Amino acid sequence: MATSTEAARLLLALREGELTLDGRLVEATNASFVGVARLLGDGFEVRCVYKPIAGERPLWDFPDGTLAHREVAAYLVSEAAGWDVVPPTAFREDGPLGPGMAQQWIEADAEMDLVEALRSGHPGLRRIALFDAVVNNTDRKGGHLLPLPDGRLLGVDHGVCFSVEPKLRTILWGWRGTPLEPPELAALARLRRALDGRLGDELRRHLDPAEGAATRLRVETLLAEGRFPQPSPDWPAVPWPPF
Ligand SMILES: Nc1ncnc2c1ncn2[C@@H]1O[C@H](COP(=O)(O)OP(=O)(O)O)[C@@H](O)[C@H]1O
């Protein structure tokens, strides 16, 4: 990640910069746009995705108008754990189509073979698998994984996370039941502390209090069991289509 001042500037541009749209994500299920957010003071610019709440398609299993907030909450969890698996994401109180989220656009490495990464158990995927278990991601498809040229992997499209019901649906079951390693347990312990402090306060701005509490409980359970979760027999465990 960039230095903390750079990161702060980037988040400020996403949150409050002047947003100009120049395209639309054709593969998106919601009305999602791409554009540039620009700080008027010094002209700093960041290319970004903008998902206005007004463009969110209603879903049967998530309350209307909450997806943008869930995306921001997912970024906050990734940062607090030190995982760095979600591009910088901020909530905008306004934008060309009203309130919504803005997320840094990531130029993915088209050369990377995702199927091979899945087969070989790429450590970046393992990190995302643990992140998904914490945020209760109900839609981790291949298209929501972005490989970076430096070998890291990021995840996007976290609008359907943080349900209070267990709904983990992912293509990353390769580590199911596998013991967590010391750095993973340390990250979860860090997250638990953060949830009891500042992260907990931030999540209350973006999620229902019960959803924050359920996140705390998932972290607690992962720490107590010391293993990756197993798929639930009561829930379709793999997204369809998977990519
Ligand atoms: N921050 C990003 N950087 C680069 N590509 C992105 C980013 N966010 C989304 N995309 C690309 O756009 C596609 C559609 O976006 P997605 O977040 O899945 O939208 P929706 O919520 O409507 O399904 C993704 O599958 C991904 O390929």
Ligand SMILES: [Mg+2]
């Ligand atoms: Mg999507």
